[in-house]
Amino acid sequence: MTAPPPSALKKTLDALVPRGSSLWADTLRNIVHRRSAIVGAAMLFCLIVVAIFAPIIATHDPEKVLLGVEDVTRRMPPCIHLLGCPADQPQHLMGTDGNVRDFFSRMVYGSRLSLQIGFSTVVFAIVVGGLLIGSVAGYAGGWVDNLLMRIMDVILAFPYLLLAIAIVTVLGPGLINALLAIGIISIPIYARVVRSSVLSIKEMDFVLADRSIGVPPARILFRRILPNALTPLIVQGTLGIATAILDAAALSFLGLGAQPPTPEWGLMLSEERNQVFSAPHLVFFPGLAIMITVLSFNLLGDGLRDALDPRLRR
Amino acid sequence: MTRYVIGRLVMAIPVIFGILFITFALARLIPGDPCRAILGEKATDIVCDKFIRDKGLDQPIPVQFGVYLGDIFSGDFGTSLRTKQAVTEIIIERLPQTIELTIAAMLFASLFGIVLGMIAAYWANTKVDVAMMIGANIGVSMPVFWLGLMLAYLFALVLKDTPFWLPPSGRLTPGITLDNLTAVWGISADNGLYPVVTFLSNLTLLNALLTGNWPAFFDAIKHLILPAVALGTIPMSIIARMTRSSLLEVLGLDYIRTARAKGLREAVVIFRHAMANAMLPVVTVIGLSLGSLLSGAVLTETIFGLSGVGRVMYESITARDYGVVQGFVVVIALIYLFANLIVDLSYAVLDPRIRLS
Numbered sequence: 001m002t003a004p005p006p007s008a009l010k011k012t013l014d015a016l017v018p019r020g021s022s023l024w025a026d027t028l029r030n031i032v033h034r035r036s037a038i039v040g041a042a043m044l045f046c047l048i049v050v051a052i053f054a055p056i057i058a059t060h061d062p063e064k065v066l067l068g069v070e071d072v073t074r075r076m077p078p079c080i081h082l083l084g085c086p087a088d089q090p091q092h093l094m095g096t097d098g099n100v101r102d103f104f105s106r107m108v109y110g111s112r113l114s115l116q117i118g119f120s121t122v123v124f125a126i127v128v129g130g131l132l133i134g135s136v137a138g139y140a141g142g143w144v145d146n147l148l149m150r151i152m153d154v155i156l157a158f159p160y161l162l163l164a165i166a167i168v169t170v171l172g173p174g175l176i177n178a179l180l181a182i183g184i185i186s187i188p189i190y191a192r193v194v195r196s197s198v199l200s201i202k203e204m205d206f207v208l209a210d211r212s213i214g215v216p217p218a219r220i221l222f223r224r225i226l227p228n229a230l231t232p233l234i235v236q237g238t239l240g241i242a243t244a245i246l247d248a249a250a251l252s253f254l255g256l257g258a259q260p261p262t263p264e265w266g267l268m269l270s271e272e273r274n275q276v277f278s279a280p281h282l283v284f285f286p287g288l289a290i291m292i293t294v295l296s297f298n299l300l301g302d303g304l305r306d307a308l309d310p311r312l313r314r
Numbered sequence: 315m316t317r318y319v320i321g322r323l324v325m326a327i328p329v330i331f332g333i334l335f336i337t338f339a340l341a342r343l344i345p346g347d348p349c350r351a352i353l354g355e356k357a358t359d360i361v362c363d364k365f366i367r368d369k370g371l372d373q374p375i376p377v378q379f380g381v382y383l384g385d386i387f388s389g390d391f392g393t394s395l396r397t398k399q400a401v402t403e404i405i406i407e408r409l410p411q412t413i414e415l416t417i418a419a420m421l422f423a424s425l426f427g428i429v430l431g432m433i434a435a436y437w438a439n440t441k442v443d444v445a446m447m448i449g450a451n452i453g454v455s456m457p458v459f460w461l462g463l464m465l466a467y468l469f470a471l472v473l474k475d476t477p478f479w480l481p482p483s484g485r486l487t488p489g490i491t492l493d494n495l496t497a498v499w500g501i502s503a504d505n506g507l508y509p510v511v512t513f514l515s516n517l518t519l520l521n522a523l524l525t526g527n528w529p530a531f532f533d534a535i536k537h538l539i540l541p542a543v544a545l546g547t548i549p550m551s552i553i554a555r556m557t558r559s560s561l562l563e564v565l566g567l568d569y570i571r572t573a574r575a576k577g578l579r580e581a582v583v584i585f586r587h588a589m590a591n592a593m594l595p596v597v598t599v600i601g602l603s604l605g606s607l608l609s610g611a612v613l614t615e616t617i618f619g620l621s622g623v624g625r626v627m628y629e630s631i632t633a634r635d636y637g638v639v640q641g642f643v644v645v646i647a648l649i650y651l652f653a654n655l656i657v658d659l660s661y662a663v664l665d666p667r668i669r670l671s
Binding site: 036150151153154155157158159160161162163165166167169170242246249250253254255256266269270273276277280283284286287288290291292294295298299302 | 328329332333335336337340341343451454455456457458460461463464466467470604605606608609612613616617627628631632636639640643646647650651654
């Protein structure tokens with residue numbers, strides 16, 4: 001009997017042994033089948049493109065006052081030449097705002113801020129809440145866990161935006177302080193999510209094996225446990241970006257977040273809110289933009305949760 | 315059951331202290347000189363020395379915290395720097411407006427949320443369901459303040475001169491007034507019940523109802539619709555989604571099949587058998603949404619010109635009147651805490667497993 005050639009053996013083995021698939025490949029396959037995730041991802045992709053290419057897409061400098069530069073006045077309605085606006089009038093896709101600036105360009109630049117706000121606050125909250133507080137509480141257990149989690153309970157006991165308002169009132173209005181406040185109030189959510197994952201993972205056999213051969217606790221926590229606790233964190237983080245964007249817009253609307261002349265959607269809405277009856281488009285567009293951004297993260301987060309959580313898979 | 319209730323009450327005590335400590339600490343964290351942060355940059359050293367002595371700011375921090383706790387428990391939240399009014403007085407004056415708005419929004423959110431969720435669950439995976447869930451997703455992504463402004467634009471301007479017109483701001487139409495209940499019932503300012511009756515008197519709908527002032531009652535309802543819808547839309551969407559998923563889960567259980575198999579009418583199956591079990595997570599969500607309602611009230615009141623807590627907070631923030639902001643944060647956090655406590659206790663009523671464990 002002659003032995004089969006190695007390539008033939010490999011083929012047979014490949015056919016017999018199910019191909020191993022990574023979590024990420026699995027997730028990606030699942031996401032593709034979730035319509036809401038696809039819609040969310042597509043919307044987000046468009047937003048990111050707009051944010052990256054803002055200088056190319058914007059027709060004007062977002063902070064430039066056009067009074068005296070062009071033949072425009074305050075709060076002009078949108079003028080689009082393709083839709084029948086007279087050619088002798090300067091084109092402003094979304095009209096001009098109360099300070100005679102091109103509203104469309106401000107909207108385009110606003111997307112940059114909105115995405116930065118969402119990502120930065122959530123990254124802050126994940127690092128402080130999840131990776132530091134949650135993982136340590138879950139891994140250490142005992143009084144450390146008790147103390148940290150009771151502090152988290154107290155922060156959660158406040159209606160979230162109200163605590164943010166209180167923090168910004170103390171720190172002083174401004175975008176950075178507003179982001180810090182939103183980051184702080186989001187910490188408990190991530191701390192809880194990571195803690196509960198760490199609690200269940202630390203009892204698993206591979207962790208026990210690591211411990212028995214004397215791997216240092218910090219290495220076990222950060223190299224072995226945390227990578228396995230990422231799934232719920234990603235889902236929560238995506239949904240958290242949506243909430244953070246809404247909250248930041250709300251703080252800006254109250255005058256506590258971004259300050260003029262920053263093209264931030266919440267602030268733009270706030271500046272023109274008294275004109276809602278005379279120039280509704282100046283209120284409509286920023287709010288719509290906030291809604292679309294938040295919706296894209298919500299859809300993506302929901303889709304990710306369904307794709308990553310095997311209990312929901314049908 | 316009693317042990318469960320007592321256990322939950324005991325667990326709330328450290329949280330109450332935590333809330334009070336955070337609000338206390340926040341006021342102490344104001345960067346720079348507290349006197350000049352509050353009285354303004356032009357305050358002289360003599361004025362500041364007196365201010366620091368009067369406020370006890372020269373005492374050790376634990377002593378200051380003790381004094382603060384004592385004040386809060388005796389109902390003294392300090393005075394407003396802007397209006398020189400006692401914060402407690404402002405709370406009695408403004409809180410009722412916010413409570414009315416929050417309750418109205420909560421009713422709207424719960425009623426419509428549960429009904430829409432039931433419809434979506436019953437016709438799951440049909441076009442009706444998809445449309446409802448798209449609607450819920452959009453609803454949950456909408457900024458409260460934007461929705462409020464858009465509703466005001468639609469109902470006050472576009473639908474002007476139609477029966478659907480609704481007022482865009484204020485609590486009552488100018489010209490319509492309410493009598494103060496303290497005057498109606500003859501309660502003088504030195505009576506211990508005076509603050510309570512004043513508080514009740516400021517609940518516009520209750521006041522109109524108790525005094526039989528029907529024009530004011532219906533006018534007040536008309537003024538409350540838009541803010542309540544604006545404020546209640548996000549919780550409504552969350553409640554609808556939760557009702558749908560919870561009801562879907564229950565509808566797949568064996569006892570529902572049994573109920574149907576023994577020939578019960580579909581309405582009885584859904585309302586009496588399925589909903590009873592599907593409501594538990596929904597009640598949790600309703601309780602939790604109170605936090606977003608109280609926060610959202612700050613934004614909604616600003617838009618609709620309602621002089622509730624939100625409005626006063628907004629004005630105090632812009633005037634950097636920390637005492638008032640601090641007082642209201644404490645009161646609202648405590649209301650939120652007790653509402654959550656009630657939700658927790660209601661589980662015990664709804665779910666025998668919790669009651670008996």
